[in-house]
Amino acid sequence: MLDTLTFLLEKLFLLAHVKLSSLPLKRRRERDETPPQQPATVSPGAPLKFHRGDLLEVPRTLFTHFGIYLGDDRVAHLIPDILPALTSPDSRRVQEMVTNTRLLLGVICKRASIRVDSVEDFAYGAERILLNAMDRAVSASCRVSPLSAEEVARRAERQVGAVAYSLMWNNCEHFVTFCRYGAAISLQTDAFCEWLKSLIRDKRNIVLTALVGLLSMSCVGPSCYTVLPTLLVPFTLWMAS
Template sequence: MAALAIKQHNTTVLENLEKGDLLEFKRGVYSHWAVYAGDEKVIHLAGEENDGLNANINSASLFTICGRQFNKAFVRVDDFWKVVNDCKVYKNNSKDRKMSPATAEEIVKRGLDMIGEIGYNLLWSNCEHFASYCRYGKPKSDQVDSFFTWAAVSGAVAAGILAVAVGSSKEKKKKVEERLQTA
């Protein structure tokens, strides 16, 4: 039942796509990104051996594509249905609010011009960076930005808790020393 609902959702998304639209394939803890090239084809950054096409994740490694470590990745054209696999896909041009997209022809051309092996870095050159570069001429990853924001906030909260704990500990130490001096 759920698989049928996902298939219907993805069919509706596919029917409403235009060349140059960005696609976000929800993979659970992360999203895979691609550019719609038309004719049920997508251009995306993926690892070797089918990677980027499924949702298999090995959380033991941070610098991965779909759970597998890579020093390199490939820009390639694949069938929409091969990439979507069993996850939900969404048209996501949300960065249009902040950046100006190129024409559909230019977006697809940028992607096709990069076909082949390129470097991969989870933080600076991932599939979302690639898709954003194709559409806007600028590599941008909201997933990475969100991670850095989360890390900064978490660090600030931890520092605040530590400061309170250290301050409280100093106060206790001072009170103990005062008591010992008066005894």
């Protein structure tokens, strides 16, 4: 069961990632052409060039993870985690690295923690870390500028602890944008919502859902469980398109 949920969650992240790569050219250029102020690579023994209050961004296969650098090789970041809801916050087990099982259960149960880890643990094997790469894109889309570095770090430190989690509305990107820009936004969520809107607007999906409904009726037989979805889903898509 857990493997199935992991597979479905990865597919959801993949859809959001694919949609992000297909953003309009102008918006993609705003993100992709934004040069990091101080490009950094996480590698053993490499000197760190981060400063307190910097926004760290780790590109991963299916999504991007974000954190706020606090100085002294410490990064505050929001990560789904079921364990803080099951044990005391000062438990040593909570401070251990979040495993995939803990992360998945945290997503399902909508529980997370804003925690402080080393840069290496935050990067979680990534070969590169983007530094303040969101500044230009957020400034262009939301007309806001980064707060002072000390204010950014203090905002992050004040929020450390267990928090509620939402994959779409309260994730790691919302946390760092609130700390750095004073507004909790997520470009990844915006991109995924745009993909959903384009999916709903596509009239071909109306025909597809109607055919799937008719096929289920022919296989299972007419009943309220097959007739109602067959009628309501295509009708809802038609009205929303």
